[in-house]
Amino acid sequence: MANIHDVAQRAGVSIATVSRMLSGENIRNRAAVEGAIAELGYRPNASARGLRLGRHHTIAVIVPDIANPYFATLVRGIEERVMTKGFRIIVASSDEQFTAEREVLGGLIDAVDAVAIVPAEASDRTHRMLADLGKPVVLIDRTVGDDPEFDLVHVDNAGGARMAAEHLLSLGHRRIGIISGRQETLPGQVRHKVFLDTLSSAGVQVEPEDTKIGEFTRSFGERAAQEMIAANTGITAVFVGNNTMAQGALLSLHAAGVGIPGRLSFLCFDDFDLAELLPSPVTVISRPAIAEGHAAADLLLARIDDLETGRQRKFMHKVLPVALTVRQSCAAPATS
Amino acid sequence: MANIHDVAQRAGVSIATVSRMLSGENIRNRAAVEGAIAELGYRPNASARGLRLGRHHTIAVIVPDIANPYFATLVRGIEERVMTKGFRIIVASSDEQFTAEREVLGGLIDAVDAVAIVPAEASDRTHRMLADLGKPVVLIDRTVGDDPEFDLVHVDNAGGARMAAEHLLSLGHRRIGIISGRQETLPGQVRHKVFLDTLSSAGVQVEPEDTKIGEFTRSFGERAAQEMIAANTGITAVFVGNNTMAQGALLSLHAAGVGIPGRLSFLCFDDFDLAELLPSPVTVISRPAIAEGHAAADLLLARIDDLETGRQRKFMHKVLPVALTVRQSCAAPATS
DNA sequence: CACGTAACTGAAAACGTTTACAGTAATTCC
DNA sequence: GGAATTACTGTAAACGTTTTCAGTTACGTG
Incomplete structure (x- = not known):
């Protein structure tokens, strides 16, 4: 060589x-x-260059689980964009663990130029850990701590939740359930709150027994739907906070023979493969994962550029639009 | 710092x-x-260490598209395993392009210790490029060139295709279609050939007009199914070579109102999310993507170890078992 | 006590690249 | 023609770490 x-x-x-x-x-x-x-x-030799220059043309990308289709697509979006500037990505899965994030980043921070992360926690300790890296960081979907010390990319959670609520209201639903993600996370909290607020301003309240809050996982979605079925409170529609929980909920509803939309209208945030092929093709709030990856990459590349030119720039907060994709999982509540 | x-x-x-x-x-x-x-x-400092030692504790993982759920899961399996040995992964998507593989590997080969790759081509030029890297390489799913100069991990394509053929035969199907991937690839070729051979040894031939061969993509699956529907040759069952093509085929069959399994029994290689929730839950040959990732990682880690101990070892060829997962997309052919 | 050996130490060089500084040659201007 | 400037060059040191080699100290044995 x-x-x-x-x-x-x-x-x-x-x-x-x-x-x-x-x-x-x-x-x-x-x-x-x-x-x-x-x-x-x-x-x-990239190592020699990186050592001498202190620049590596490498971005660390930390997501909860690379095998999750949403995150895999997000990573693809980041990869596509940074690759056009001669950068490559190091990928790690945190499994929603702060300790894993800290360990991974500690071991590779001097071999990368910047970090894109879907943080496991919204905590101050994550905020501090990321700030102490001394490298550009972009948060994706979720915030950490209180100070706006990082760039942030997320989808229009509020707009999506509002659309979802309005859609169910327009069909005449008044007894509605909700399955939400952890309230310490931006998507969990905003989707939940705005959905409830939108219903509320139309005079509709969601009952505590119709509310399930937990992890953005398939298994939580299964459990939440099972509990709703067992409670049998008469909800005519349910809004699920993301596609992974929705898949779990659909499995439980299917297993229990709950007809969609005949008995229960079903709407979720995020689309997923084959949603249109299900017995009742699912109505979703769809989001652009690739574009989100591109946006995160662009913010990081700009930050890296700033470091080299000495330019100071305020932290950016970029919100990507979502869309209501109406299929056939929602209908007016049955009158009997 | x-x-x-x-x-x-x-x-x-x-x-x-x-x-x-x-x-x-x-x-x-x-x-x-x-x-x-x-x-x-x-x-x-990882760069300084890597420079001095010529060892980086980093694995390059090249797959066709990280956003593809199968590959994302495979990458997860690799990540999990190498991480336990203090390694990290650099990921790149080749989009099935040899030139992208060559470019990516050229730029990072001196910053990694080994390469895991799902090669875009089975060609001699890929074989040469990988051999010239001078680093341990494990091929996943697909071979390159003729010489057994690399470790290889793949699933039991032959076993799976045989099971698929036998399942359809046992239900009484005699006019059967097949949608296969590119024949220069190990999965494309073996699944196709063994499926045909198994049918043949039971006295059943697949007609040329019932045979579609192309890319392992959703869009090719859509097109292939459309052509089969248009040809209307009377096939009572179809075997699809992978899950991505199968999803596309299902979309086309659904759009054309083809009843599964009433009019056409449907079976594919590889499972996918929500297969069990479709109007006719899909019968699949399921494979262990995580385990495949683990196996690839183990082979690479052993090779890296060999380099340090000076040990010589023959190239390994590891085959992982698949399973027939019977759901409801297959039935005996209608008698009318 | 003298000698040999084991265990540890620090200085220097290595890994491959970039770049500051001093030097040289060519060109331009007065 | 002489001085100033420009454009290029090579040497040496830098980046942070590892490891070879020469040196020192402590211990064990005859």
Whole structure:
């Protein structure tokens, strides 16, 4: 494997001249150096460059679980965008554990230029940990602590929840259930609150027994739906806070023979594969995961650029639009 | 950010002594060094270590598309396993392009210890490119070139295809269609061939007009199913070579109002989310993506170990079992 | 006590690259 | 022609870590 010394010797110049040419400076005998590089198949050593420059052209991407389709798509969006600028991504799954985040980032922070993270916790300790990294950070979907010390990208949770509530109201639903994610997370809290507030301003209240709050997991969705079925409180519609919980809830409703939308209208935040092929194709608030990844990447790349040019810029808060995708899982409540 | 010089100064020893202690050697004043490390929050610089050692504790993982649920799960399996050995993963999506693979690997090969790849091509040029990397490589699912110069992990394509054929035969199907992936790829070829051979040994032939071969994509699946519907040759069952194509085929069949299994029995290789919730829950050959990732990681970690101990070992070829998961998309052909 | 050995130490060099500084040659201007 | 300026060069040091080699100290044995 050829190094810069080999190239310099072959071209009859110093290693400094080779390096300069690679950095875009003019040199006298460009042809000889280019020829040597091609003949030797030379590529600069990334570790050496990173060590000398303190810049690695690498982004750390931390998500709860790379196998989750939403996060996988988000990562794809980030990858696509940073790749166009010669960057690559290191990926790690946190399993919603702060300790995993801290461990991973501690071990690789001096080999990356910036961090994109879907944080496990909204806590002050996460806030501090991220601030102490001394690298640009973009939060995705969720906030940490109180100070606006990081860039943030998220979808229009409020707008989506409002659309969901209005859709169910417009169909005539008045006894409505909700399955929400953890209230310490931005998506969990905002979707929940805005859905309730929108109903409330139309004079509709969601009862405590019709409210389930827990993890954004499939198994929680299953359990929540099972409990609602068992409680049999007469809800005619349910709003589920994300697609993973919704998949679990659908399994339970199916197993219990609950007809959708005949007995229960069903609407969830986030789309998922084959939603349109289910017995009652699911009405969803759909979001652009790829675009969200692109937006996060753009914010980080801009931040990295700022570091090099010495520019100071305020923290950005970017909100991506969502859309109501009406399929067939919602109908007016049965009159009997 | 503290470096090893800071630690050495604070502990009153040389940097060599600090380094030795970190490498597990005995030193006289261990307490002082450990104390200095803790007080300064010192972590070794990964780039410097990698440069000096030529070892990075990093694995490159190249898959066609990280947003594809199967590959995302595979990557998760790899991540889980290598992480237990202090390794991390750099991920890139090739979009089934050799040129992307070559570009990505060229840029990061000196920053990683090994490569796990689902190659875009079975070609000699891919074989050569991977061999020239001079690092351990494990192929996943697909082979390259002819020589067995790499470790390989794949699922039991032959076993799965055989089970699929036998299942349809046992139900009495005699006019059967097949939608297969590219024949230059191991999964595409083996699943196709063994399915046909199994039918053939029971005296059943698949007609050319009932055979569709193309990309392992959803859109190809859609198109293939559309063509089969339009051809209306009277097939009573179809076997689809993977889950992505199957999802596309299901969309087309649904749109055309083709009843499953009433008019057409449907069976595919690979499972997918919510398969059991479809109007006719899909019968699949299911495979263990996480376990496949684990197996690939284990082979690579063993290879890395070999490099350090100087051990020579033959190339491994690991085959993971698949299973027939019977749901309700297959029935005996209608008698009318 | 003298000698040999084991255990540890620090200085220096290595890994591959970038760049500051001093030097040289060529060009331009007065 | 001489002085100033520009454009380029190579040497040496930097980045943070690991490890070789030479040196020192402590211990055990005859």
